[in-house]
Amino acid sequence: MNNPSSSPSPTNQPTDVVIICAGIVGLAHAAHAVANGLTVTIIDRDHHAAGASVRNFGHCCITAQSGELYQLAQTSRKYWLEFAERAGFRAIESGAVVLARTEAELAVLRELSAVREPGQVEVLTAEETRARLGAGAPPAKEADDGDAAAPGAWPGLVGGAFLRDDLRVDPRTTAARLADWLGRQPGVELHWNTSALAFDQDGGLATVSTPRGELKARQVFVCVGHDVDYLFPELAAEHRIQRCALQMSLAAKPTGLELDPAVLTATSMLRYPAFTDMPAAAALRDEVRQTRPELLDIGANIMFTQRPDGTIILGDSHHYHLTADPFQDESVTTTLNTDIEARMGQPLEILQRWQGIYASSDVAPLLVRDIQPGVTVVSVTSGVGMTLSFGLAHRNVSRLY
Ligand SMILES: Cc1cc2nc3c(=O)[nH]c(=O)nc-3n(C[C@H](O)[C@H](O)[C@H](O)COP(=O)(O)OP(=O)(O)OC[C@H]3O[C@@H](n4cnc5c(N)ncnc54)[C@H](O)[C@@H]3O)c2cc1C
Structure with a gap:
């Protein structure tokens, strides 16, 4: 080819x-x-x-x-x-699942559900969220000694939402x-x-x-x-186009995990416009600023998807430059991947890392x-x-x- x-x-x-x-x-x-x-x-x-x-x-x-x-x-x-x-x-009609670990996250999901047509944004309990993540959810993690709230698969959930209309492609x-x-x-x-x-x-x-x-x-x-x-420097300058560089990883297939939907988290709700339009988004941003400021510092949108071969695409961070900085800070990748491991309740084996770049503008x-x-x-x-x-x-x- x-x-x-x-x-x-x-x-x-x-x-x-x-x-x-x-x-x-x-x-x-x-x-x-x-x-x-x-x-x-x-x-x-x-x-x-x-x-x-x-x-x-x-x-x-x-x-x-x-x-x-x-x-x-x-x-x-x-x-x-x-x-x-x-x-x-x-291209599969997988929908997407948003994981909620706090009431502030759930509040954004409830508000979005209320303004959309019935069924498009389905607010879920923790158990319903786990069910949406597929029959082959990751195996339960061993309970730490004395940890009464021992995490099972997808620990720490208080609920979530199913976004019906989202698609997945490879x-x-x-x-x-x-x-x-x-x-x-x-x-x-x-x-x-x-x-x-x-x-x-x-x-x-x-x-x-x-x-x-x-x-x-x-x-x-x-x-x-x-x-x-490269072709139209004046146009790019007028539209204030920058290169947004994102750090990404690919993990080996976690045992038993079969996950069609994309999985989004709190930081996704701070980036996509339908969520940020909701009145409850301001409180969520304050909560993340207080509890996980490092996620805002790296422009995190912590999410993951599974490829047809079972491997998991993990990401991402956002750094903005006219010419993208080729040097990736390992601590950024560690922050992203550690968070996803905590959500899954098991360690991941990282197979690949890469940098993605897309065009970004604050004009439109x-x-x-x-x-x-x-x-x-x-x-x-x-x-x-x-x-x-x-x-x-x-x-x-x-x-x-
Ligand atoms: C890490 C990452 C995660 C993302 N996740 C998502 C997601 O989940 N959902 C989503 O909707 N979007 C996502 N995006 C954004 C999305 O990938 C991009 O917006 C989209 O792929 C842009 O497509 P494109 O065809 O414009 O650019 P590209 O795919 O970059 O293609 C541009 C092409 O132009 C060619 N080219 C450039 N200059 C010339 C020239 N002078 N002559 C000939 N050829 C030229 C290049 O070789 C290249 O093939 C993500 C982006 C990144 C980087």
């Missing part, structure tokens, strides 16, 4: 659409264009997708969005499921499978190891210069993720900007590009037919 020799130079025939990049945002634009009968050329500078789209949790966090993003997320959900079936990648295989499928569709060219260098116009068409020649199209979507500043959660006729820059600048990809792409591509 992805042998450069299997990626010949573009034919340089004009197409309806040129997509710069084979991350999930670019591929979702390509999928909608193909589904609507448009001819498409996709290029990516790398030899296979290796950006944010393969480094994340694979959690389509539909329920915890609000406003415009919530509408986009629900549209995205529909098309994630549709294209999973067409392209043959795994981040390590989804982009590759979607790219392979797109590459086999009529009217599609996919070229790896082909960088977009500059943009212009010629005879009513937009042009893209690449080291393999010039591409022409009626519409170009530039979906370069966090690298907008999305950047969609026509920078010249027929050239549109698209970047999700709020860390939920998996969640929004197919909905955002649907909205953008719909303008073309």
Whole structure:
């Protein structure tokens, strides 16, 4: 797969659409264009997708969005499921479980449940939460001597919530499978190891210069993720785009654990807008500030998901820079992983660590900007590009037919 020799130079025939990049945002634009009968050329500078789209949790966090993003997320959900079936990648209607260990956490969940349609956010007791975490919950931890409240599986819970509409995909295989499928569709060219260098116009068409020649199209979507500043420094500066660096780990499969839903915790409720919109979120932030200030210091969103092979993706922290600092502080990873071990009630065997980077802006959660006729820059600048990809792409591509 992805042998450069299997990626010949573009034919340089004009197409309806040129997509710069084979991350999930670019591929979702390509999928909608193909589904609507448009001819498409996709290029990516790398030899296979290796950006944010393969480094994340694979959690389509539909329920915890609000406003415009919530509408986009629900549209995205529909098309994630549709294209999973067409392209043959795994997307499951798993929902997500939020673990609550304090009354302040439960209060946020109750408030969100009250403002959503019945059943979308189901507030759970501790036992119901454990049941949602699957029949194969981790084995009970040995009780410490004299510890009357000896933890069983998922110790310390006071309750939780089930977020019905969330989806799960496998981040390590989804982009590759979607790219392979797109590459086999009529009217599609996919070229790896082909960088977009500059943009212009010629005879009513937009042009893209690449080291393999010039591409022409009626519409170009530039979906370069966090690298907008490399091509359009003024636009990136205006939108105040920074690189958000996240520390992640992969743990070996805990014995017996079969976990479809994504699992979120208190710090997730301090980051996703549907939770932070709730009046009770302020008290929760105060509680975390008093009891676990180190979690706020590292911008933690402690959550985890299980891959199809049983391994667990653990994360994450958030550090913001124009150029991401490559040096990862081990104490950050220890803080995250120790917290997850405590929630599961058992130690985890760490197999891999990595850094993920996504585009972040305090100006707006999305950047969609026509920078010249027929050239549109698209970047999700709020860390939920998996969640929004197919909905955002649907909205953008719909303008073309
Ligand atoms: C650790 C981590 C966890 C996350 N968890 C979640 C989650 O659970 N749910 C969620 O919704 N979102 C999550 N996100 C965010 C999500 O992963 C991103 O928003 C999304 O993947 C961005 O997709 P993209 O296609 O824009 O960027 P990328 O996947 O980074 O792809 C960009 C592509 O552009 C190519 N490229 C760049 N410049 C050029 C050029 N000049 N010419 C050609 N090609 C170029 C690169 O090679 C790359 O393939 C997470 C992100 C990280 C890092």
